[in-house]
Amino acid sequence: MLDLRIPTGGFFLLAGVILLALGLIDPNARAALTDVNVNLYCGIAMIVFGVFMLLLAFRAAKKAS
Amino acid sequence: MKLATVDYFILALYFVFVLGIGWRLRKKISTSGDFLTSGRSVPVWITSLAFLAANLGAQELVGMSASGAKYGIMTSHFYWIGAVPAMIFVGVFMMPFYYGSRARSVPEYLKLRFDEKTRTLNAVSFAVMTIFSSGISMYALGLLLQLVLGWSFTTSVFVSAAIVLAYTFLGGLTSAIYNEVLQFFLIVLGFSPLAIMAVAKAGGWGGMASRLPSVMTHSWKYMGSASQNPMGIEVFGLVAGLGFVLSFGYWCTDFLVVQRAMAADSMSAARRTPILAAIPKMIMPFIVIVPGIAAVALANAATGYHLPMKNGGPDYDQVLTTLMAQFYPAGMLGIGLTGLMASFMSGMAGNVTAFNTVFTYDIYQSHIHPNAPDSHYLTVGRLTTIGGVALSIGTAYLAQHYNNIMDLLQLVFGFVNAPLFATFLLGMFWKRTTGHGAFAGLLSGTIAAALVHGLTVAEGKGGWLGTVNTFPSTMAQNFWIAIFAWTTCFVLTIVVSLATRPRAEAELRGLVYSLTNIKHDEGVSWYMRPGPVAIAVGVLLLFLNFWFA
Numbered sequence: 188m189l190d191l192r193i194p195t196g197g198f199f200l201l202a203g204v205i206l207l208a209l210g211l212i213d214p215n216a217r218a219a220l221t222d223v224n225v226n227l228y229c230g231i232a233m234i235v236f237g238v239f240m241l242l243l244a245f246r247a248a249k250k251a252s
Numbered sequence: 253m254k255l256a257t258v259d260y261f262i263l264a265l266y267f268v269f270v271l272g273i274g275w276r277l278r279k280k281i282s283t284s285g286d287f288l289t290s291g292r293s294v295p296v297w298i299t300s301l302a303f304l305a306a307n308l309g310a311q312e313l314v315g316m317s318a319s320g321a322k323y324g325i326m327t328s329h330f331y332w333i334g335a336v337p338a339m340i341f342v343g344v345f346m347m348p349f350y351y352g353s354r355a356r357s358v359p360e361y362l363k364l365r366f367d368e369k370t371r372t373l374n375a376v377s378f379a380v381m382t383i384f385s386s387g388i389s390m391y392a393l394g395l396l397l398q399l400v401l402g403w404s405f406t407t408s409v410f411v412s413a414a415i416v417l418a419y420t421f422l423g424g425l426t427s428a429i430y431n432e433v434l435q436f437f438l439i440v441l442g443f444s445p446l447a448i449m450a451v452a453k454a455g456g457w458g459g460m461a462s463r464l465p466s467v468m469t470h471s472w473k474y475m476g477s478a479s480q481n482p483m484g485i486e487v488f489g490l491v492a493g494l495g496f497v498l499s500f501g502y503w504c505t506d507f508l509v510v511q512r513a514m515a516a517d518s519m520s521a522a523r524r525t526p527i528l529a530a531i532p533k534m535i536m537p538f539i540v541i542v543p544g545i546a547a548v549a550l551a552n553a554a555t556g557y558h559l560p561m562k563n564g565g566p567d568y569d570q571v572l573t574t575l576m577a578q579f580y581p582a583g584m585l586g587i588g589l590t591g592l593m594a595s596f597m598s599g600m601a602g603n604v605t606a607f608n609t610v611f612t613y614d615i616y617q618s619h620i621h622p623n624a625p626d627s628h629y630l631t632v633g634r635l636t637t638i639g640g641v642a643l644s645i646g647t648a649y650l651a652q653h654y655n656n657i658m659d660l661l662q663l664v665f666g667f668v669n670a671p672l673f674a675t676f677l678l679g680m681f682w683k684r685t686t687g688h689g690a691f692a693g694l695l696s697g698t699i700a701a702a703l704v705h706g707l708t709v710a711e712g713k714g715g716w717l718g719t720v721n722t723f724p725s726t727m728a729q730n731f732w733i734a735i736f737a738w739t740t741c742f743v744l745t746i747v748v749s750l751a752t753r754p755r756a757e758a759e760l761r762g763l764v765y766s767l768t769n770i771k772h773d774e775g776v777s778w779y780m781r782p783g784p785v786a787i788a789v790g791v792l793l794l795f796l797n798f799w800f801a
Contacts, residue, residue: 189276191298191430195437198269202262202587209258209583216581220550220557221449226583229445236441 190247196240199233206230253400253577259586266590267415269434270597274419274427284629287424288609289356290515294426298433299521300528303339303512304536305432308439309389309599313540313592314396317575318568320544321559323482324468325800327544328537332471333495336530336793338503340786343513343527346504348770349680350514351522353762358507359614365679365763367687368618373694375614377668378507379607383640384661386603387647393596394648400573401589409648412593416601417641421634425515425609428601432512435594436532442584442591443539449579450546453555460549468545472801484710484725493731497738501673508606519771523782530789534796547571604640611636663705670734671697671741678745683757683764689749697741704736705729 209216210227218225281287294302319327355361359378363371393412394405419427454460461469467481474481475490485493503509503526513525550557557578560570576588612633621628651658675694678685706717710729723729761767778784 188280188293188426189273189430191273191433194269194273194276194430195434198266198434199437199441201265205258205262206583206587209581216583218577218579218581218585220453220555220578223449225445225449225579225581229441229584229587232445233441236437 190244192240192244192247196237196242196244198237200237200241203230203233203235203237207234253573253585255401255585255589256582258583259589262583262586263590263593266438266594270415270419270431270594273430273434274422277423277427277430280426281424281630284612284626284633285356286426287630287633288605288612289511290424290426290429292515293517294429294515296516296521296524296528298429299512299516299525301436301532302429302432302515303509303525303529304533305436305439305598306509306512306602308436308536309595309602313439313443313595314392314569314572316537316540317544317547317572320541321548321566321568321571322544324464324545325471325537325541326468326474326481326483327541328471328796328800329490329494331533331537332793332797333491334499335503335533336789337495338499339526339530339533340789341500342504342510343523343525344782344786345765346676346680347513347523347526348519348768349763349765350510351516351519352768352770356514356613357609358505358510359610361763362675362679362690363614363618365760366685366690370675370687370690370694371614372619373691374672375610377665379610379615381665381668382508382603382607382610383643384647384658384665386600386607386640386644388651388658388662389596389599389603390644390648391651393593394652396573396592396596399570405652409645412597412600413641413645416597416604417637420601420604420608420641421637424633424637425511425605428598428605429512429515431594431601432598435591435598438587438591438594440532440539442587443543445584446575446579446588447539447543447546450543450550450575453579454546454549454553459553460546463549463552464545468548470801472797478724478728483727484723485728485731489728489731489735493734497670497673497734498731500677501669501671501734501738505672505676506669507610508602511606511609520776520781524780524785527782527785527789531792534789534793543575544568544571547575600644604637604644607640608633608636611640666730666733667698667701667705667737670701670737674738674741674745678742678749679764681765682746682749683760683766684749684754685745686749686752686754688752689745689747692748693741693745696744697737700740701733701737704733708732 206226207230210224210230214224216226285291316327350361353361353364355364359371359375362374390409390413394408397403397408398405419431467474475487478484478486513522516522516525547559551559560567560574576585580588612629616632617629671694675690679690705714707720708723708729709715709719710723710726713726714729757767
């Protein structure tokens, strides 16, 4: 059966890369109430989570085969 | 709120993944069991998160931040008192009967334990209720997108319904469960930055406390009497009404959530499902309630944030979306909005999949067309998915046009649900309980609920039979209706059971506590067994209650 960690990791890795790119291209993009580069930090967090999910999935697949 | 191209792109990306999961899972479906019960093969970490996420729908994100802004940290009672103890109970004590009896649904357990009429009563009321919940979820989504983004109501309803239909039709329950888990991660990753930033901007918990009335930052301190707190409820009504009757009635008997645990791949995993789900459930208030509290503190602190207004009063339902607009730039805003839409859609999908199973097995197979080959029921299950989504759309429009009918229906569902837990408790733990007793108890409990509503008044609601008592809030009224309904059902079930002929004990093996040999979880390490996990969760729960008392 499909390992859910693969699509989960994939989605958050892609979304994280998009946010990270936004944060780097336009580091001054701010919503009204923050002085933090929200996209940059959230992008990094999502990439870390996505890669972690994919690593778990690959480890499980290796073990199974 | 205005979305940029990148926000739409993120939303579209999510839809691609959701539909992709459904497409990949379609090959796995060959029997009605695969489609309607996931063939009992889903890993425990997935069933746990789905158990939580199936309930994390429309009302939760928007409604809980609204309550946070209105009542403060007291709202966490809906989690810490109103959910976690019941989740532990269903895992430790009730799951052995749901999972072990080989019932495919909660109504089917009632059929095995009691009789056909009790099952049918429960199945029909549950089926009607899920359709309406799903429709209300869709209606709320349409309304929100119309208000926040200016999208047309019809477009929002049809696009979300089409996506839900596509992935549940292709992959059945497994697909719904998988997408609930994806949605759960999206909500945590998409909304915890908002909570962190809003709290930090408001000066941390201490800064918030200094800008808010003390009643908003204490969950227990003002519960002594109903007049001291804005919820208008006192400790007994809260603990007995919400913490016992309503909470156990929902988490322990509602097939929508129980179905997720029943999809687990072993008895031990099924029992651990709700207990493990209780851990993120306990932490949820920090993501969904705290931003609402922070919003009020921000508004009081002259940061430039103002509470959204409607008709001269605060519009709490818009607190979450206004916070998003104030804290998230294009990009992260897309993630937040996608999380919001995902939670509405998976709420819908959860209802549709539960409706499918109950309609196909408990109504169609048992009353309309029994003894057909399994492939026939698979087809019926698939067609029911289409029918369920179509009925939900109809309900969404009904809600749009006749708000009062919806309020009335939700009231009636409350009456039907309130006594349920008494029936299950007696059924599982007292072998003398009979089918006639259960049926009489359920009916009389529902009637008792309606009578209490008719004889009491709260905020102008109820009292259509006269006024015996006036409650300070409708919340207090609901809790007390539940307490009366439960007690009536409990007493009448016992009385009628004692007056009717019991079933032979041999027929009740695996269905009643005293006649079931519950196997210890051999081969599972001690720290993975339901008991130790439940104790750890309980300690954490006590800690949270003391910390925010």
